[in-house]
Amino acid sequence: MRIATFNVNSVKQRIEAMQRWLKERAPDIVCLQEIKCVDESFPRSAFEDLGYNVAVHGQKTYNGVAILSKFPLDEVAPKLPGGEADDHARYLEAVISTGAGILRVASIYLPNGNPPGGEKYQYKLAWMDRLRLHARSLLENEEPLVLAGDYNVIPSPADVYDPKAWEGDALFLPATREKFRALEYLGLVDALRATSDEAGLYTFWDYQAGAFQKNNGIRIDHLMLSPQAADKLVGAGIDKHMRGGEKPSDHVPAWIDLAIEKR
DNA sequence: ATGGCCAATATGATTGGA
Numbered sequence: 001m002r003i004a005t006f007n008v009n010s011v012k013q014r015i016e017a018m019q020r021w022l023k024e025r026a027p028d029i030v031c032l033q034e035i036k037c038v039d040e041s042f043p044r045s046a047f048e049d050l051g052y053n054v055a056v057h058g059q060k061t062y063n064g065v066a067i068l069s070k071f072p073l074d075e076v077a078p079k080l081p082g083g084e085a086d087d088h089a090r091y092l093e094a095v096i097s098t099g100a101g102i103l104r105v106a107s108i109y110l111p112n113g114n115p116p117g118g119e120k121y122q123y124k125l126a127w128m129d130r131l132r133l134h135a136r137s138l139l140e141n142e143e144p145l146v147l148a149g150d151y152n153v154i155p156s157p158a159d160v161y162d163p164k165a166w167e168g169d170a171l172f173l174p175a176t177r178e179k180f181r182a183l184e185y186l187g188l189v190d191a192l193r194a195t196s197d198e199a200g201l202y203t204f205w206d207y208q209a210g211a212f213q214k215n216n217g218i219r220i221d222h223l224m225l226s227p228q229a230a231d232k233l234v235g236a237g238i239d240k241h242m243r244g245g246e247k248p249s250d251h252v253p254a255w256i257d258l259a260i261e262k263r
Numbered sequence: 264a265t266g267g268c269c270a271a272t273a274t275g276a277t278t279g280g281a
Binding site: 009010012013034036037060061062112113114152166169170171204206207208209210211218220249250 | 265266267268269270271272278279280281
């Protein structure tokens with residue numbers, strides 16, 4: 001069972017690149033972020049033709065998340081609880097029947113939060129608090145749970161090419177990293193770091209300034225696992241080559257393999 | 264040495280991203 005996350009930076013601009021990648025990496029479940037379109041204009045058939053079921057929580061111009069799954073999508077629920085005034089499409093959760101029990105998956109697009117010190121950063125921190133409360137509640141189910149997406153958080157100095165360059169940025173501020181650790185304290189496991197101590201594992205390179213050519217990257221896309229999912233973790237990876245391909249997103253896919261029998 | 268981009272929008276400039 002392979003589960004991936006990919007911030008596509010406009011799904012319509014990424015159809016060809018995604019189709020190539022889906023055939024090559026063959027994930028069973030994919031969490032997408034920044035689809036940048038409303039539900040009605042999501043290119044469903046491009047993915048249905050490859051055997052995926054599609055769930056979309058879209059928004060015009062900005063944000064927007066989706067889940068693709070080769071297995072049936074049940075109990076699809078948009079929005080993170082506790083944000084009555086929050087009209088951004090940044091969260092979509094689904095229960096997936098695998099044949100070997102259920103798996104709960106959420107596609108997460110955590111706010112960027114820049115510039116710090118203003119209401120955008122407050123929104124980010126509040127969103128992280130809401131995510132922690134919801135995750136705590138989901139963890140009570142004691143089931144395989146994967147919270148995958150663009151967290152807009154650089155967890156540690158090992159996850160950025162030059163920590164100095166990101167000092168003071170909303171993605172790397174101590175308060176941001178503290179709230180990310182609070183997710184880990186609940187029992188959620190950062191799948192990439194559970195399988196590798198390697199430095200230089202990045203999921204994002206800016207379009208500007210030749211960042212990819214210089215490998216000036218950051219690791220901000222994460223798959224966070226409940227203990228029941230982490231127990232089944234057998235592999236994880238980042239598809240860095242996607243950043244060098246035709247019409248790339250500024251993010252690349254990250255994925256995990258879980259030892260869950262497919263039926 | 265410095266700086267360099269991309270996507271969406273009734274668009275030819277602005278906003279947001281990270």
